Each structure stands twice: as structure tokens, then as C-alpha cells.
Amino acid sequence: MDLHLDRITLVYPDGDETLTAVDDVSLTVPAGTTTALLGPSGSGKSSLLAVAGGLTRPTSGDVRIGEDVAFGPHTPLRAATRTRLEQVGIVFQAPQLLASLTALEQLELHAHLRGRRPATVRDEATALLGEVGLADLAHRHPAQLSGGQRQRVAIARALVGSPDVLLVDEPTSALDHERGTQVVELVTRLARERGAAAVIVSHDASTLGSVDRTVRIVNGRLETAEALVPG
Amino acid sequence: MFVALRDLRHARGRFTLMLVVIAMITFLVTFLASLTAGLSRESTSAVTDLPADHLAFAMPAPDDAPDFTASTVTPDQWQAWADAPGVTSADPLGVMTTRAESSTTTAPVTALGVEPGSVLLPGPARDLATGTVALSADAAAALAADVGDRVDVAGAELRVGAVVDEEVSFAHTPVVWTTLGDWQAVAAPRGDGPTATVVALTLDEPDATVAATDAALGTVTVTTAQARSAIGSFSAENGSLTTIQVFLLAISALVVGAFFTVWTISRAGDVAVLKALGASTRYLLRDAMGQAVVVLVLGVGAGTAVAVVAAALLGGAVPAVVGVATTLVPAVALVATGFVGAALAIVRITRIDPHAALAAR
Structure with a gap:
């Protein structure tokens, strides 16, 4: 399903004033494609990602997944949480893995959150770890993995349950150029194979060669949008 | 408890420390409860074991609380009680803590004066005659006396008519039975x-x-359980020990609460991530409270087991009583108060914003 951001505005209180982090942004990310949100620090790209993932309610505008409104200004917290669980996968800037869980358990957790036995997703989780090149490290804890390996576990975790939307926040910030490029290529490939609408937030355009489209955001507004390249 | 159980394994050092602390507090509470029950029994068993359900006191002043040292009932009063409707039995009972002397030693005892043939006399001493005394097992041991020996009770020389194989005491002194006349x-x-x-x-x-009968006769009637408070030493002792137990329960709740406060704060980042991944607040609270219950049950269980073993080993040296009331009840109370302390700490999970997961760690 496509991801639609319809006229999203996000205003934060800032002392006695207000700060407009996202200003009337509309964007559609077709299913199976990856769009990179590019911009300098403080431009509003992470805020837009937070709105797209239902982590923050927009001041106005709606986030739609397919035809359904997923997150809006009045979406109840419980409904937003449920939608995130069932339809959205998020990869954070730092891998944010749980220290007590092995790589495989990080993925099985998704099933438990949905009220199912972890074993029900074991095959899918094992396959996903294989796809990110970590099949042999499935039973290691985060402390036993390198930074790049942890990032790949985080990507695999976000894809458990085949979400419609994949949101990736600054995946290359802690990696060198070569590994950063590989991570972006991995996200793009997996999103395409799984038909997910993927958004990657980044401030480093040099690693984004594999994405389908790059969108620049400055001061909370979309500035340019490169044409979508068929994958 | 997918995450909780794995956290317990992963951070086993921290949780083991917490288990040890809970076990130590449990040991203190449980052992103290056993000791309180033992001391209580030493102080009151002569009253609580009576084959009667109420005791009528006659105090010098109408508003005085019942007190064994101040109460005096007259024959008119016990006869009137015996004649009152709804009374199955009414037997006068004299209670006096004094000194007894045998041919070899002396010991403090409590002399219970009972009419011969009264149901208040234990079975083997039911035919107690004037000029004789029945000794409880502890009194016989303390006086090194046996049937046929002569002992002096508060100046009256009596022959030991029976030794009753029961441990009955009053205000920490063993009991002897005499006729009411003696x-x-x-x-x-x-x-x-x-x-x-x-x-x-x-x-x-x-x-x-x-x-109605109290009003007519000027007596104050209480149950035998309530009559324990009429023994001065029991009130002071029991009050102090119970207060210590309550303080320990409160400290337990504070310690558990403090631990889970620190633990919850330290894993706030994980909670934010879990929320961002789609974990409901209810799921997270259940997970965390389940973890607290596991820690509490293991710690309290270990502490109770140690206390039971200690009470069994020290049974001859201290008057510890091991039973449901002194083990299971304190254990449940500790789990309950610890649960409340943990809940107050863990509830902060509800305030953690999933947006925080976007911040780099």
C-alpha cells in the first residue's frame, strides 16, 4: 500500500512562541519504492518521520496508508500504537536493540507484541536475518555484534510482519561511507522485494544512490523532489 | 513476560542483589512473626486455651479496662452469671502470679485457682483436692518436682497431685492449678x-x-482472645513486636519501590523503543509487573524458607512458633506491599513517550 502524507503541519510550543517543524508537507511514497528525505539538521525531516510513524500527532493533516487514515491530529494513542504494530516498521538512528534479547529474539518480539507465540514468526525471522546476512549470528546478543551488524538486525526487526510502511531514521550516521551505502541499498532492496513504502531520513546524499527518489526538506517545507525512478 | 524474563537473565547480578535484600527483609519479618507468636503463647496460653469463650472481669472502677491484676469477682457475681439466660457454664477462676518453692529450687509460677471438678481443670487434674496442686510440664521442670512431692505456693504448702503434660503459661510463667479455696x-x-x-x-x-448481664452485675465481659490484652506484659510486648513488623513491611515496600524506580528509569530508552515498535502500555505494565512479582515471590520464598529453618533450629532456645500465621501471612503481606511499591515505580512507564526512541543512544 502507498504511504500518503496529506498537508502535514507540525507545530511545537516553544516557550511563549511556537515552532513550526513541518509546514504543510504533502508526499506520496508508492508501495515498493524508497524515498529519501534529505536536509540539514533541524530541517524537520525527523519530525516528519515521527508524524509518518504515528510517534507524534500532526497539528493538521493526515497520514494515510492506502486509503485509510492511519494517523491524524485526533488519532487515539491506542489506535496509533496498534497501527504501528501492524503496518509500520521503524529503524531508528541508533539500532536501539534490547540488550537482553538475541538477534533472533529481537525479531520474535514482534509476534509477542501481537499476542502470538514467538515461534510463529521464527521461520520468517530466520529468513530475514539471512537476508541481511546475519543467519549465523541469530543467537548473539547486541553486545556481541558490531555496529553495522546491529543496524542490520534493526532493519530485519522492522520488516517482521511485512509492514506496509518502512521508516528509517538516519541509518548511516554511525557508519562509514561504504557501509552506509550498503545499508541504504539493503533497505531499498528489501522494501522493493516486500512491497513496502519506505522513507529514509538522511543528511548524507552520497549514500543514497540506490533510492528511488530524493526529497529535500528545508525549514519544514519540501523544497525539491527528484523524479521517481522506476525500480 | 517475553522481555521481562530475558531482562532477569541478562541483568542477573542486579536482580540477585535485589533478591538477597528481599530475602533478608523477609527473614526478619517472618522470624519476628514466629517469635511474636511464641512470646504471645508464653504470655497468654493459660487464657486462650481455657475451655471457655468469654471472661467476665469486675474492675474497681466501671470505666477501667479489663486487667487480671485488678479484677475481683465475688461469689454473688459468678452465681448470677451462672443463673443468667444463655449461659452454659460459669466458673470462677483465680489468677495470681507468685513464687513457688520445691525442696530443691524456686521458680515464678502463675497459680490458677479452680473449683474441684471444674471443666477449667485439665483432664488429669480434674479430681484436684484441697491441699494439692497440679503442675504443668514446665512448672514441674522448673521446680524439679513430681507427683507426691511437696511444694510451697505463695506460702501454702501443697502436695503435687498431678503433673499435666501440657505447656500452659501466663505472663511467661508456667501454670500450676490449685483448688479455689487454697x-x-x-x-x-x-x-x-x-x-x-x-x-x-x-x-x-x-x-x-x-x-444485659454486665450492666446488671457491674462486670466487663470480653472474649478469651480479647482477654489477652488484660495481661500487661502481652500488650506491651505484642505492641512493640507488631510495630517492628509493620515498619519492616513499610521498609520492604520502599526498598522494592526504590529498586524498580531505578530499574524503570534505566530502561526508559528500551520502553520508548518498545512503544515505538507497537507495544501497548498495558503490555509493558503487565511485563514489568510480572517481573516484579517473580522477583518478589523468589525473594520472599527464599527468606521464608530460611526463617522456617532458623526457627526450627532455634526452637529450643527461643519461643518461635512456625505456622501459617507466622510464615504464609507475612509472606503474602510482603509480596503485597512489595507489589504496591513496585507498581508505584513502574507506573512511570505510562509517561514514557515513544517519540524518545528517535533520539540516538
Whole structure:
């Protein structure tokens, strides 16, 4: 399903004033494609990602997944949480893995959150770890993995349950150029194979060669949008 | 408890430390409860084991609280109680803590004066005669006396007619039984004629009988359980030990609460991530409270087990009583108060914003 951001505005209180982090942004990310949100620090790209993932309610505008409104200004917290669980996968800037869980358990957790036995997703989780090149490290804890390996576990975790939307926040910030490029290529490939609408937030355009489209955001507004390249 | 159980394994050092602390507090509470029950029994078993359900006191002033050292009932009063409707039995009972002397030693005892043939006398001493005394097992041991020996009770020389194989005591002194007449001879009765300390009653309908008869006779009637408070040493002792137990329960709740406060704060980042991944607040609270219950049950279980073993080993040296009331009840109370402390700490999970997961760690 496509991801639609319809006229999203996000205003934060800032002392006695207000700060407009996202200003009337509309964007559609077709299913199976990856769009990179590019911009300098403080431009509003992470805020837009937070709105797209239902982590923050927009001041106005709606986030739609397919035809359904997923997150809006009045979406109840419980409904937003449920939608995130069932339809959205998020990869954070730092891998944010749980220290007590092995790589495989990080993925099985998704099933438990949905009220199912972890074993029900074991095959899918094992396959996903294989796809990110970590099949042999499935039973290691985060402390036993390198930074790049942890990032790949985080990507695999976000894809458990085949979400419609994949949101990736600054995946290359802690990696060198070569590994950063590989991570972006991995996200793009997996999103395409799984038909997910993927958004990657980044401030480093040099690693984004594999994405389908790059969108620049400055001061909370979309500035340019490169044409979508068929994958 | 997918995450909680794995956290327990992963951070086993921290949780083991917490388990040890909970176990130590549990040991203190449980052992103290056993000791309280033992001391209570030493202080009151002569009253609580009586084959009666109420005791009627006659206090010097109408508003005085029942007190064994101040109560004096007259023959008119116990006869009136015996004639009152709904009264199955009414037996005068004299209570006096004094000194007894055998041919070899002396010991403090409590002399219970009872009419011969009364149900208040233990079975083997039911045919107690004037000039004889029945000794409880502890009194016989303390006086090194046996059947046929002569002992001096508060100045009256009596022959030991029976040794009762029961541990019965009053205010931490072993009990001896004499006839009411012998008891009255040494107890310096006050008022008109021979008296006793209380009337031991068995009532069919206490609610209907007590108030009206007390009002008519000027007595104060309480249950045998309530009558424990009429023993001065029991009130002071029990009050102090119970207060210590309550403080320990409160400290337990604070310690558990403090631990889970620190633990919850330290994993706030993980909670934010879990929320961002789609974990509901209810799921997270259940997970965290389940973890707290596991820690509490393991810690309290270990502490209770150690306390039971210690009480068994020290049974001869201290009056510890091991039973449901001194083990299971404190254990449940500790788990409950610890649960409350943990809940107050863990509830902060509800305030953690999933947006925080976007911040780099």
C-alpha cells in the first residue's frame, strides 16, 4: 500500500512562541519504492518521520496508508500504537536493540507484541536475518555484534510482519561511507522485494544512490523532489 | 513476560542483589512473626486455651479496662452469671502470679485457682483436692518436682497431685492449678468473702447475654482472645513486636519501590523503543509487573524458607512458633506491599513517550 502524507503541519510550543517543524508537507511514497528525505539538521525531516510513524500527532493533516487514515491530529494513542504494530516498521538512528534479547529474539518480539507465540514468526525471522546476512549470528546478543551488524538486525526487526510502511531514521550516521551505502541499498532492496513504502531520513546524499527518489526538506517545507525512478 | 524474563537473565547480578535484600527483609519479618507468636503463647496460653469463650472481669472502677491484676469477682457475681439466660457454664477462676518453692529450687509460677471438678481443670487434674496442686510440664521442670512431692505456693504448702503434660503459661510463667479455696487462702482476697479474679463463661448467645448481664452485675465481659490484652506484659510486648513488623513491611515496600524506580528509569530508552515498535502500555505494565512479582515471590520464598529453618533450629532456645500465621501471612503481606511499591515505580512507564526512541543512544 502507498504511504500518503496529506498537508502535514507540525507545530511545537516553544516557550511563549511556537515552532513550526513541518509546514504543510504533502508526499506520496508508492508501495515498493524508497524515498529519501534529505536536509540539514533541524530541517524537520525527523519530525516528519515521527508524524509518518504515528510517534507524534500532526497539528493538521493526515497520514494515510492506502486509503485509510492511519494517523491524524485526533488519532487515539491506542489506535496509533496498534497501527504501528501492524503496518509500520521503524529503524531508528541508533539500532536501539534490547540488550537482553538475541538477534533472533529481537525479531520474535514482534509476534509477542501481537499476542502470538514467538515461534510463529521464527521461520520468517530466520529468513530475514539471512537476508541481511546475519543467519549465523541469530543467537548473539547486541553486545556481541558490531555496529553495522546491529543496524542490520534493526532493519530485519522492522520488516517482521511485512509492514506496509518502512521508516528509517538516519541509518548511516554511525557508519562509514561504504557501509552506509550498503545499508541504504539493503533497505531499498528489501522494501522493493516486500512491497513496502519506505522513507529514509538522511543528511548524507552520497549514500543514497540506490533510492528511488530524493526529497529535500528545508525549514519544514519540501523544497525539491527528484523524479521517481522506476525500480 | 517475553522481555521481562530475558531482562532477569541478562541483568542477573542486579536482580540477585535485589533478591538477597528481599530475602533478608523477609527473614526478619517472618522470624519476628514466629517469635511474636511464641512470646504471645508464653504470655497468654493459660487464657486462650481455657475451655471457655468469654471472661467476665469486675474492675474497681466501671470505666477501667479489663486487667487480671485488678479484677475481683465475688461469689454473688459468678452465681448470677451462672443463673443468667444463655449461659452454659460459669466458673470462677483465680489468677495470681507468685513464687513457688520445691525442696530443691524456686521458680515464678502463675497459680490458677479452680473449683474441684471444674471443666477449667485439665483432664488429669480434674479430681484436684484441697491441699494439692497440679503442675504443668514446665512448672514441674522448673521446680524439679513430681507427683507426691511437696511444694510451697505463695506460702501454702501443697502436695503435687498431678503433673499435666501440657505447656500452659501466663505472663511467661508456667501454670500450676490449685483448688479455689487454697488459692483464696494465699491470694489475699479483697472485698466481702472469698473471691476469684474472673468468671470463665461459655455462652450460647453472647450478643444477647453479655451487655444485659454486665450492666446488671457491674462486670466487663470480653472474649478469651480479647482477654489477652488484660495481661500487661502481652500488650506491651505484642505492641512493640507488631510495630517492628509493620515498619519492616513499610521498609520492604520502599526498598522494592526504590529498586524498580531505578530499574524503570534505566530502561526508559528500551520502553520508548518498545512503544515505538507497537507495544501497548498495558503490555509493558503487565511485563514489568510480572517481573516484579517473580522477583518478589523468589525473594520472599527464599527468606521464608530460611526463617522456617532458623526457627526450627532455634526452637529450643527461643519461643518461635512456625505456622501459617507466622510464615504464609507475612509472606503474602510482603509480596503485597512489595507489589504496591513496585507498581508505584513502574507506573512511570505510562509517561514514557515513544517519540524518545528517535533520539540516538
